[in-house]
Amino acid sequence: MKQFNYPKVSEWKDLCERPLQNQENLESQIKEVFFEVKNNGDKALKFFTAKFDKVSLQILKVSENEIIEAENLVSNELKSAIKLASENIRTFHGSQQEEKNIIETTEGVFCWRENRAIENIGIYIPGGTAPLFSTVLMLGIPATIAGCKNISLCSPPDKNGKINPAILFTANLIGIKNIYKIGGSQAIAALTFGTETISKVDKIFGPGNQYVTTAKQLALNYNVAIDIPAGPSEVLVIADEMSIPSFVAADLLSQAEHGIDSQAILLSNSDKIIKEINIEIEKQLSDLPRKEIAEIALQNSKSILLSSIDEAIEFSNFYAPEHLILAIENAENFTNKITNAGSVFLGNYSPESAGDYASGTNHTLPTNGFAKNYSGVSLDSFVKKITFQNVTKTGIKNLGKTIELMAEAEELVAHKNAISIRLKSLEKASTGSA
Ligand SMILES: NC(=O)c1ccc[n+]([C@@H]2O[C@H](COP(=O)([O-])OP(=O)(O)OC[C@H]3O[C@@H](n4cnc5c(N)ncnc54)[C@H](O)[C@@H]3O)[C@@H](O)[C@H]2O)c1
Numbered sequence: 001m002k003q004f005n006y007p008k009v010s011e012w013k014d015l016c017e018r019p020l021q022n023q024e025n026l027e028s029q030i031k032e033v034f035f036e037v038k039n040n041g042d043k044a045l046k047f048f049t050a051k052f053d054k055v056s057l058q059i060l061k062v063s064e065n066e067i068i069e070a071e072n073l074v075s076n077e078l079k080s081a082i083k084l085a086s087e088n089i090r091t092f093h094g095s096q097q098e099e100k101n102i103i104e105t106t107e108g109v110f111c112w113r114e115n116r117a118i119e120n121i122g123i124y125i126p127g128g129t130a131p132l133f134s135t136v137l138m139l140g141i142p143a144t145i146a147g148c149k150n151i152s153l154c155s156p157p158d159k160n161g162k163i164n165p166a167i168l169f170t171a172n173l174i175g176i177k178n179i180y181k182i183g184g185s186q187a188i189a190a191l192t193f194g195t196e197t198i199s200k201v202d203k204i205f206g207p208g209n210q211y212v213t214t215a216k217q218l219a220l221n222y223n224v225a226i227d228i229p230a231g232p233s234e235v236l237v238i239a240d241e242m243s244i245p246s247f248v249a250a251d252l253l254s255q256a257e258h259g260i261d262s263q264a265i266l267l268s269n270s271d272k273i274i275k276e277i278n279i280e281i282e283k284q285l286s287d288l289p290r291k292e293i294a295e296i297a298l299q300n301s302k303s304i305l306l307s308s309i310d311e312a313i314e315f316s317n318f319y320a321p322e323h324l325i326l327a328i329e330n331a332e333n334f335t336n337k338i339t340n341a342g343s344v345f346l347g348n349y350s351p352e353s354a355g356d357y358a359s360g361t362n363h364t365l366p367t368n369g370f371a372k373n374y375s376g377v378s379l380d381s382f383v384k385k386i387t388f389q390n391v392t393k394t395g396i397k398n399l400g401k402t403i404e405l406m407a408e409a410e411e412l413v414a415h416k417n418a419i420s421i422r423l424k425s426l427e428k429a430s431t432g433s434a
């Protein structure tokens, strides 16, 4: 990874750039996919699957037989691992459920919120370069806890027109029945407009490559909500002299292997540790099956020497990483200084892989600096929060004058009247003439 020493604050912006494709070309290509899928439905889906995934499909929906077949292809050991991870993810997301909390704001005025599940959702499971069955857990579990009724899952087919068995096993474990062999921007278009086979949804969830992420942004134009911009993976590690170079190198490589557009950033106050970590990266890289991908991602990655850990945290907040690993002494003491990050890992024994798979937190997280204004996926992502109020007679008596005054000041007389008419009625009733 290229090293930068003591960059000036004015240079930080350039150092924080993500390896993005030409957005204009990407958008026009995806607009065409949307146009075709909107107008030609399944036929267009099959066309784009042949074009981008190089496979010719007759049937888009995964059959029950394929799910049974998949069950037999997943080892018992992996099934047990998926089940343990799913328990942790269920425990953590289950703990995000909120009790109804009725608040009396003024005497006789009661306000509260209630959650209602988003009924029709689409979840995208990446499968282009790796079959991310762990993402089925991250999206499917909170969706079922929230009570989403109709869940459609899309994931790209392999060259034989199949979805990876572990994805099918995991979906079946969670109870997801509608699974479609569609990937990329065509999957997002299908969920946005609906086709003969795939139903239109209200909200689309899930990470993906730049085609998927850009398509999700476009879906917003068609009254479909999206979870977050969750694009190519990134990790930022802050290391000091107490860090273990081989551990840090492994963490940086774990994200570099995701895709050629992934990014790994190393910040440290020690030139010595940066050098040691980079030596470790070279050592570990040679054994990786996805060496070629990681090597390209590392060309987009950087090691940056800064004057202190405090400055490193400032830089990290500026970069707003999807994942932040504090591989430093007394990492807990720095958490309150972190303002922008998707998910944070503390100390030498909290690798990002723990959150990617099994600790319980969600791995669908904002990338490309969106950790400045988005949270990662959580139970809240799958519900709407509806506010309720009950203004009693006592309440309207106590609050009525205030509302009347405000309505009058905004010159909205009908608003004022809606209060006055009630106050007068109560007055009459109390004097016995109503
Ligand atoms: N931010 C997060 O929370 C998070 C979580 C998991 C994974 N990720 C990221 O998700 C991404 C997964 O990417 P992936 O590529 O492996 O799988 P993917 O499923 O996102 O994309 C594969 C699809 O892209 C389409 N495609 C490929 N080349 C195309 C082209 N030239 N034109 C149009 N469409 C094309 C194909 O239809 C293919 O099905 C990685 O970048 C990974 O880092 C992010």
Ligand SMILES: N[C@H](CO)Cc1c[nH]c[nH+]1
Pocket (backbone or CB within 6 Å): 132, 134, 135, 232, 233, 234, 322, 356, 363, 364, 365
């Ligand atoms: N690191 C990815 C999020 O950026 C999630 C993931 C899934 N599997 C492995 N990793």
Ligand SMILES: [Zn+2]
Pocket (backbone or CB within 6 Å): 233, 254, 255, 258, 356
């Ligand atoms: Zn990962």
